[in-house]
Amino acid sequence: MTTPLLAVDDLHVAFRTRRGPARVVNGLSFELHPGRTLAVVGESGSGKSVSSLALLGLLPGTADVRGSAIFDGDELIGRSEEDLRKVRGAGIGMVFQDPMTSLNPVLTIERQIGEALRAHEKVSGDGVRSRAAELLTEVGIPDATTRLRAYPHQLSGGMRQRVMIAIALAGNPKVLIADEATTALDVTVQAQIIELIEKLQDEHGMGVVWITHDLGVVAGIADHVVVMYAGRCVEEGAVDELFGRPAHPYTRGLLGALPVVDDPRPARERDELVTMPGLPPDPADLPPGCAFHPRCPVRADARCATEPPPLAPVPGSAAEHRAASFYVAGGERA
Ligand SMILES: Nc1ncnc2c1ncn2[C@@H]1O[C@H](COP(=O)(O)OP(=O)(O)O)[C@@H](O)[C@H]1O
Ligand SMILES: [Mg+2]
Structure with a gap:
């Protein structure tokens, strides 16, 4: 095994907040290896974006961040x-969904790529102009x-997203988030960008x-998948293993909500991962025990309501396939 490029630990x-601490990320760990793709999936609000922003020091001052993230x-x-500014871009490049880090509407594409290059x-x-043109190509x-002379509004959504990728790649990063x-984006442009x-x-x-709530794209691109719920990894494993033998009741619920692969509708109109009954918990009022137990369709007993299940190997699976439930598929865990 290679040394991880990025190792996030706990x-x-x-x-x-005025209502007390909102515990959004609660002991997330994962490793990313060179040349590999790690997919982080989970419903909206599960803490995917906050986790990546925390790594790069991009959260507001109201955020308390603990734990470790070793990059390179x-x-x-x-x-x-100052240190993190050097890491952003040159070490870790980021592409966000509009409008989070949308392009500056009053600057040309050349200016914006040029700033990243400089x-x-x-x-x-x-040198800037020719390198910027090279990146666009x-x-x-x-x-x-x-x-290069265009302003963002003169480009289509797909083109703007490509420009965002060009900016993220301007620093030649080792990791792209x-x-x-x-x-x-619509499915055709989505496929082109992937x-x-x-x-x-x-x-x-x-x-x-690769952070997404759309499991449909994960199977095709990821090597390893981390499933997040209430700010924790509840299941992880090699992509084939996780899709082939999902173990955690939450993951099995998500996979039941898989959109049809050739669905021609734009991504945002397709079924999102919300067909599972219930809602994720309020981070300011997390349930005790397993955070998923109030919604769990499999079984929620006294132990689930008091004891947080550890992320542990799934019996009978490859070692890196782990799940955090007392009731993994295939039988109870001891
Ligand atoms: N600045 C903030 N202050 C308080 N809560 C926040 C802040 N930013 C995000 N949150 C909360 O953190 C949770 C996780 O958000 P996020 O990481 O964006 O979820 P997602 O998995 O959809 O990317 C949500 O409940 C969101 O409301
Ligand atoms: Mg998000």
């Missing part, structure tokens, strides 16, 4: 803003020199963290 994030040998948690590479003047934007990067990221990943050896 990450906790709580926001100070160095601890990220607790580092200064921040990370020692290029200036004409690399992300599949035709007629790059013309497009794609947070719902294709969720707002293909593009895979190609760049092969060429650059990047590790990719």
